[in-house]
Amino acid sequence: MAKDKIVLAYSGGLDTSVILKWLKETYDAEIIAFTADIGQKEELDGLEEKALATGASKVYIDDLREEFARDFIYPMFQAGALYEGQYLLGTSIARPLIAKRMVDIARAEGAIAIAHGATGKGNDQVRFELGAAALAPDIGVIAPWRIEAFREQFPGRAEMIAYAEQHGIPVTASAAKPYSTDRNLLHISFESGMLEDPWYDASAEADRGMYVLSVSPEEAPDEAEYVELTFEAGECTAVNGERMSPLAVMDTLNELGGKHGIGRVDMVENRFVGMKSRGVYETPGGTILFTAHRKMESLTMDREVMYLRDSLIARYSATVYNGFWFAPERLAMQALVAESQKNVTGIVRLRLYKGNVIGAGVQSPVSLYNPDIATMEADPSQAYDQGDATGFIRLNALRLKVSAGVEQSRDGK
Template sequence: MAKEKIVLAYSGGLDTSVILKWLKETYDAEIIAFTADIGQKEELDGLEAKALATGASKVYIDDLRAEFAQDFIYPMFQAGALYEGQYLLGTSIARPLIAKRMVDIAIAEGATAIAHGATGKGNDQVRFELGVAGLAPNIKVIAPWRLEEFRSQFPGRAEMIAYAEANGIPVQASAAKPYSMDRNLLHISYESGVLEDPWFDASAPENKEMFLLTNAPEDAPDEAEYIELEFLKGDCVALNGEPQTPLQVMEKLNELGGKHGIGRVDMVENRFVGMKSRGVYETPGGTILFTAHRKMESITMDREVMNVRDSLITRYSTLVYNGFWFAPERKAIQALVAESQQNVTGTVRLKLYKGNIIAAGVKSPVSLYNPNIATMEADPTQAYDQGDATGFIRLNALRLKVSAGVAESTELPE
């Protein structure tokens, strides 16, 4: 009989390298290693050879950067997603794409299971598995870190290093970094280790080397730089007059934002599994794009449409953070978001300077801003009669007057 096939989300680090070997032995299975290229850069070097040397029967390293930018980052930014007021969801939004491609590979290869190296304490286990559930409910998911037999064999890093050495697994068995890192096209996240102390100052000069994408604001150029972003129906389609794909937009904005020290966030967030977690993020290009998009909406989106969309931001952001990208409610909200973006077209000019994004102009062929109506001078269109405001205010004040009158005339018991 043919061996069972398992598709493993493989990064090439110590954990997934050990898991690859352990899965092969424990399940007597054929392991297909999968790595999604979503912008990790040099982290991908040598992965195929390493996976094959560790025991994988086949290796997929798929360039998903363009799909990531176009089908995941851009729709999420149209929704104005911002988790707990700070986090641009860089790790969260990558997980459904990885899960989607793993399911595709599992189906193509006839695999019966998917495996990942996410721990039992984090959000990623939920995101991966909810993604698989939403796409291929009959595919089994194996999460070694939640299995007692795995945890008892590897209670710590030392045991994993010893196992790697004993099995000839080509993993650099060095001391752990003082933090963990996850990188993609949208951001880099840093957590754990020294960062578990929320009083630890990640921005201190002695910690500069931790940041890979951005200059410290104090080290950014002393001269401001102006950029122009052109939008069409909510998507940025050009930079400084040059047409760009979503992938090109993200790459170029990352370079510009990093140069000017833009996009650093240090926060304590609420994980889906119930605990609080401290994370430090670099999102240079995403921060610029998010700011420009909101600025474009300011003159092109109807007020009540914006209110409806904005009322869903917390819900949408939480769905993405918690792993419900393929859930029907996220898709329903996305349909509303797409409709809200139909007139979000025009050009935004920004000034980048030492960690700051400064508005420097916005224009649109479908602008709802009419200077003739908004002017403090005489209105040549006579579209607004200031006297009409008297009745408007009187009607809006009515319920306040009634409430105030009741409060004045009624003494309630203590």
């Protein structure tokens, strides 16, 4: 009889390597390893060979970078998403894409379940499983870290390393890098280890070797560099006049931002599962793109449309962070966002200097800025009569005067 099949989200690290072998032994099933290429670069080297040697019956390594940039990063940035005012959601936005492709593979292979190596204390377990629930409610999910037998067998990393060595699985875990990382086209994150102490200074010179995508601002060039981003209906389509795909835009901006020490964030955030956690992030290209997009909107987006869209930023950001990318509320918000982007077209010029992204000019064929009206000199268009402001102020002051009168009357004044 044919064995059941399980699709495992596989990174090749210690956890998923051990989980691959453990799933095969525990469920007597065929394990199909799946890795989404979303910009990990050299981390993907030798992954297929390692998965097969560890016991996978089949390996998928799918290049999803263009889809990731076009259908996930760009729409999220159009929404102005910024979780808790700092985090550009680099890990969060990758999870629904991975879940989507896992479900596709499970369908194609006739698998009974998908599996992941996300810890029972983290957000990723929620993101993977909510995505799967929205797309394939009939496919099961196996989360080893929430299975008591698995936790009893592997109470710590020492037991996992010993298990890996016993089964001939190459181990790269090291005390030299006592933190976990997650890398993709948008960012790289660092968590755990010494970073669990929020007083620990991750920007200190001793820890500069931790960073991957950027130099420190102190080590960035002493001369500023200018960059121009072209937008069409809310999407960046060219850098310095050269037309590019979303993937090429991200690659180009990552290189520029990293060179100038841009995009480092160190924060304590609120996880969806209820605890606070400390994370360090590098998002060089994303920081440039996010800043440029906002500046393009400032010139081309109607005030009330902007205010309406902005009123959804916290809700939209939490929706993505918490794993509800495929939920109806995110789709509804995205429809409004898409409508708001129709005239976000033009060119933004920025100056990059030692960790800073500085506005250096913006222009658009559909600009809502009219210098004749905005000028402090005589208005040649006669579109704005300064005398009209008297009635405008009087009407807006009415409720304040009435309220103040009530307060004075109550105080006996």
